[in-house]
Amino acid sequence: MLNGIGGRTIAEAKQTLSYVEFLDWVEYRRKRGSLHPGMRIERAGALVAAILANVNRKKDSQPVSFYQFAPHHEEPKLSLEQAMETWR
Incomplete structure (x- = not known):
């Protein structure tokens, strides 16, 4: 597993993702664009x-x-x- 994320389902990742991590991802997407x-x-x-x-x-x-x-x-x-x- 990479940083506790690899191999998890989306539901498991949502449950374990902290608010601070969520804000980090929001900032990354705002700055860098889509992850697609x-x-x-x-x-x-x-x-x-x-x-x-x-x-x-x-x-x-x-x-x-x-x-x-x-x-x-x-x-x-x-x-x-x-x-x-x-x-x-």
């Missing part, structure tokens, strides 16, 4: 694709968004720049 392997692979692939598309784009074209390559991720309603403008 497919979503993590999609996110990594979309990030690489967006970087390559922006590095190789023509000078007069618009930058490509990460969300154009990640169909299962929702684009935020406000961009960072828009949010900063509203905070001023």
Whole structure:
């Protein structure tokens, strides 16, 4: 068993998971995203694709968004720049 988790059922893990451990997992998911392997692979692939598309784009074209390559991720309603403008 790894840290008392391996080999347990979901019900057993829920019963033995402390509130502090639960908060640690919530913070991890907030910071790192989904634990689903497919979503993590999609996110990594979309990030690489967006970087390559922006590095190789023509000078007069618009930058490509990460969300154009990640169909299962929702684009935020406000961009960072828009949010900063509203905070001023």
